[in-house]
């Protein structure tokens with residue numbers, strides 16, 4: 001953060017006023033006059049400020065408030081306009097300031113971009129530097145490789161020297177005798193060879209030192225790779241070993257030489273040890289160096305310090321070198337001393353030699369023992385000379401070594417200076433970049449400071465303008481206040497009104513609550529009234545419905561309509577499951593004679609005379625048909641037949657199941673009960689006959705030969721009868737059950753598959769009730785036909801073939817004949833086609849005569865039977881429209897009966913018919 005920042009000022013101990021800190025774009029409307037240092041004045045209300053901001057005309061306000069003078073209003077108007085103009089100019093200025101601020105921000109952004117560019121350049125320079133270091137490292141490596149080559153060359157030279165030494169040794173050992181002959185020349189040769197060896201050794205040492213320096217340099221160089229360092233160290237070790245061996249070898253060679261050389265060798269050995277020590281140190285430093293290599297470029301600084309260390313090391317080496325030079329000088333002086341000693345000895349020996357020569361001459365005459373002595377002395381003097389020469393050679397060699405070492409030192413120093421120069425260059429570059437950065441930063445800071453100053457100035461200017469604005473506003477406010485004082489009486493009135501209204505408003509929730517309560521009460525009361533009314537209406541409706549039914553029944557009675565009941569059987573397991581087994585029949589809640597059938601998304605409504613749902617019991621069904629059944633006791637012909645598709649429950653309704661009897665059994669039971677009740681006045685006889693129509697063949701199921709085809713005949717009075725039909729008198733329920741059982745047995749013997757057969761034939765139970773009044777002798781003959789029709793079935797749907805097809809065709813024929821008859825009756829046609837089928841022909845009396853007829857339409861409740869259900873119900877609707885005319889009782893007086901009996905006897909005609917009302921006790925003809 002720059003020190004020019006306003007926050008910096010605040011921190012320095014002179015706290016900034018809030019006013020100074022407010023942003024340029026602060027709305028003057030929200031500025032507090034107290035903060036502006038103005039005299040305390042009542043602050044304008046929000047409403048006034050809002051008006052001011054919107055620039056509402058003062059004039060308008062005045063017009064609304066009071067009828068003030070026009071002059072005053074004009075003045076105010078001008079002032080208002082003035083303030084708007086000022087406000088707009090302030091706004092413009094603010095916008096300009098904002099633009100300036102944006103420009104400044106843009107400039108700051110460009111500066112920061114520049115800064116980024118500089119940074120990237122710096123990074124580039126750094127990478128260049130790194131590359132330079134890499135290149136340097138590579139050159140070092142190449143240097144090292146050169147050195148290695150040199151070492152290998154030296155090795156070759158050593159080998160050559162070794163060969164030479166070997167030769168010399170051989171010469172020394174093998175040719176002692178020759179040497180004795182040419183003592184002086186061989187000694188000189190040996191000395192020369194030794195000198196050569198020493199020079200070579202010095203060369204090696206020089207090389208070794210070079211290698212050592214290189215190693216030291218390399219050790220300090222952070223750029224050398226760990227692996228190469230490792231290999232170089234190992235190579236140097238090997239070289240060192242070889243050199244040591246060489247030294248040992250040379251030592252052994254010189255073993256025969258002077259003790260000075262031995263000392264020299266010892267010194268060299270010490271040096272070698274030192275070198276080894278240094279090598280070990282280098283090896284110890286090696287991992288550290290590797291770690292240093294692995295660090296990043298930030299270690300450049302460390303490198304610098306290392307360079308310093310190197311310099312120190314160089315100084316140390318210099319001092320070491322110096323000490324070695326002094327040592328060498330000392331050795332030289334020692335050598336000179338020794339040489340002097342040797343020369344003195346030589347002169348002494350020469351002297352002695354001369355003496356000895358003299359002696360020799362004197363002794364030449366003496367025995368050969370003296371000659372050999374002379375020779376020995378000669379040899380000894382030669383040896384001394386050789387050692388002297390050797391020492392001189394050593395000395396010159398050591399001087400050569402020294403000069404080489406100095407040269408090497410100079411070279412390494414020059415290198416060091418060059419590298420230091422490089423580092424300095426890089427440092428200066430870095431300094432330059434730093435300076436550049438500082439300059440940029442300074443520029444930026446100056447820019448930021450300038451911007452902040454401008455900002456502050458703008459804020460101050462805005463502040464001043466806001467103050468001015470506030471002054472005008474305050475003036476306006478005072479004027480407004482005056483106006484307000486003028487307005488006070490009206491305001492008071494208004495306030496009164498307001499308080500009254502407020503009170504009213506406060507009371508409003510209670511008023512509303514009470515009103516709501518009252519209304520709720522009223523509503524609930526009216527609802528209860530309505531529900532009561534509704535209940536009453538429902539009652540009335542039901543009453544009406546009952547009445548309607550009653551009247552309808554009466555009407556039906558009068559008109560002789562065929563009654564149509566409907567029974568919906570419950571769902572059974574044969575219906576299956578899934579969508580086809582869903583229920584498709586619904587009922588009306590209020591009207592128990594209406595049912596709905598859902599078919600393909602549409603609902604069809606059917607009305608019947610009585611409806612029995614799935615829940616209806618056999619008892620309920622019988623209770624409904626009971627009056628009809630009982631009417632046969634009064635001499636009426638009654639016909640009840642069940643119609644419907646296969647499996648819709650016709651047999652269940654008519655015959656019932658074990659333990660839950662159907663209409664047939666219950667009807668007879670009921671008849672017996674009533675007969676018993678009427679037993680005082682009436683004497684009744686009941687006879688039954690059971691028939692079936694199968695494939696348009698009429699069969700007597702109580703006959704001994706049930707397969708015999710029966711015929712239907714007409715009496716002279718027009719009534720129908722079946723000649724030879726078996727009629728069985730029944731007087732109790734057991735008789736009835738026995739008769740039914742016989743009928744069933746005969747039905748079973750007539751076919752191999754009873755069940756199939758039973759559903760494929762129409763079954764008729766004919767009950768004849770004859771009653772005679774015990775008092776008047778009046779006779780009544782009533783007939784009750786209970787018919788279980790075969791199931792209607794669509795051939796295409798059932799896919800019937802063969803005998804099944806024939807059955808279906810005959811059933812459909814008889815049922816369609818029934819339909820035709822119903823159609824003709826309904827349309828009151830002249831000709832009714834009864835004779836089209838056995839069924840219609842047999843039912844002629846019941847359908848067309850004066851009988852009471854009831855059809856029970858049986859339907860299955862599930863979706864898959866909807867088509868058949870609708871067909872059956874449609875048929876029921878047509879049947880229901882048929883008017884047969886009022887049924888009449890079949891009664892005759894005692895005289896008529898007597899006459900009839902006489903006539904019968906006269907005619908001697910057999911009387912055992914269905915239609916004639918013959919005595920049921922009579923046994924069938926064929927029996």
Ligand SMILES: Nc1ncnc2c1ncn2[C@@H]1O[C@H](COP(=O)(O)OP(=O)(O)OP(=O)(O)O)[C@@H](O)[C@H]1O
Pocket residue numbers: 568569570572614644645646647648649650651652653657758759760789790791792858
């Ligand atoms: N109201 C009912 N309650 C209980 N089960 C019933 C009812 N109506 C019919 N069923 C059962 O439905 C099945 C078929 O009934 P039923 O044999 O009476 O039909 P159907 O119309 O006489 O057939 P078909 O024309 O083939 O002779 C039977 O198992 C029967 O017990």
